[in-house]
Amino acid sequence: MIEVVDAVKTFTVRRRAGLLRRARTTVRAVDGVSFEVARGEFVGYLGPNGAGKSTTIKMLTGILTPSSGTVRVCGMDPARQRTTLARRIGVVFGQRTTLWWDLPLRDSLALVRRLYRVPAGAHRERLAELTGLLELEPFLDTPVRQLSLGQRMRGDLAAALLHAPDLLVLDEPTIGLDVVSKATVRGFLERLNSERGTTILLTTHDLGDIERLCRRVLVIDHGRLAYDGSLERLRATVDAGRMLVVDLERPGPPVEVPGVAVERVDGPRQWLRLPRSVNAAAVVAALAARYAIADITLREADIEDVLARLYRGDHSYEGDPLAR
Template identity: 75%
Template sequence: MIEMRDVSRTFVIRSRDGRRLRRSRTVVRAVDGISFTIGAGEFVGYLGPNGAGKSTTIKMLTGILAASAGSVRVAGLDPARQRTALARRIGVVFGQRTTLWWDLPLRDSLTLIRHLYRVDAAAHRARLAELTEVLDLGPFLGTPVRQLSLGQRMRGDLAAALLHDPPLLVLDEPTIGLDVISKATVRGFLERRNAEQGTTVVLTTHDLGDIERLCRRVMVIDHGRLAYDGGLDRLRATAGAQRVLVVDLARPGEPVDLPGVSVMRVEGPRQWLAIPQGSSAAAVIAELTGRYEVRDIALREPDIEDVITRLYRAGRGSREAVQ
């Protein structure tokens, strides 16, 4: 569905030196030699800090920007050269920008979008009925877009992006600013759409709950380069994050003594044990229960936010070492 080969995108920034009248010219590489492929039906999270190159990548995938170097193919098309054809194959949602008409009722906006994409009237009615049900649009279809809450508008934007039934959905911060209930609605909808319709989804977000709930594959970009591409479990292992065993002993006592396991914290009978990467949690638990009287036990996987922070720090350290 998506193929990027050695893609770079540079921008020229011109600034004036305060002491002289001459203007300086600086070339910034927002994306620097990225290569990856995304197959049909995948749900991929595309992560990175502000300024890492996420939005630039999305704009190249959707044809808003042309690559400075390399090759970009989306649904078999060149996005920059075949934008109109590509628009029929993809749906795009930018969390902070709407594709709806501000002063029109939501229903009228969706009708205009039907005409823009030249969707058959019968197919439009069927898809709108389906999207109205799963996104719960019914109560506000007649409300002007400017009067919708952020969560309602986001559901309307999702409906607009899917009215022409595209095989690829590109989402840039689709849950930004949403309340807990609205987030759950959007996440559940995207999960079902991917599982039942086979829609390929590329998601950029700062909400790591979206990633843990939805994405089977994660790509991390840092300073324009791809720092990681794989599953969440391998990401946790790559970043060296530790799993934590929370143990409630029968009574307070000294920190437990187990080979290879370090005690992070002790509060009365409760102790937090760090299990190093590569160690079997089952083996540690068996050793623990064989040597101590245990009332309760829970295994906590590394928090994804901590994992990605570790990955960024590791990448920054390697760059500084090279410099």
């Protein structure tokens, strides 16, 4: 569905170099990225701000042309066949709506049907299905400008899917949504992928979306692909350790256990970082022998911690992090 081979995108930036002079600097926003996405996959595309995520998305959708390398989506060159490709993909940018601001949502979706030349019968069928799945009925006749952020996002998803695309590209689709709206969108995307087989590429800073939805993640940093694989393998690749939360019967100084660092103390509760090389049972036994303990909880590292260490290059994986 997606094939990217050694894609490079450079930009020329002018910076002040004196009172009246400007110096030109070439920035490689995407620097030799290669990956493939097969039909039916749900892939998360992650990276810090400025890493090259949005630039990659714009090359995939034909908004930008690669400086070098090859990008093909649905077997087409996105930049040269942008109009044809638009009928095969759906795109949602969380901070930009594709709906008409002053029109009711129903009328906006009718205009989308005209743009994509969807037959009237197919439109009625898809609209009815999307209305049910995304719970659009209560606000179909409400002007878009009066919709809440969560309602507008569901409307944008419906607009992106009315023409039954093979590929759905999402850029921050749950940004700013409340818990209920976020759960609705996540559940819908999960069903769309599992039941309809729609290929989905998701970029987001909400790592809850990734953990709930994606079986595979790509991590880009400084324009280069830093990781390609599953979340489980990412945790093994980057040793962010585990967190042992210890509740003592009374407050005290940091506990002392060889090979274990105390990261935080708050009254009787202490947080201990355990590297994967350290046996958790042995640590618990050592603590129980020396301290009066009320409770102990062992937690896996948060995906935020794992990614932060990967961005810093602080990982202990022996081998190629891109090898899947």
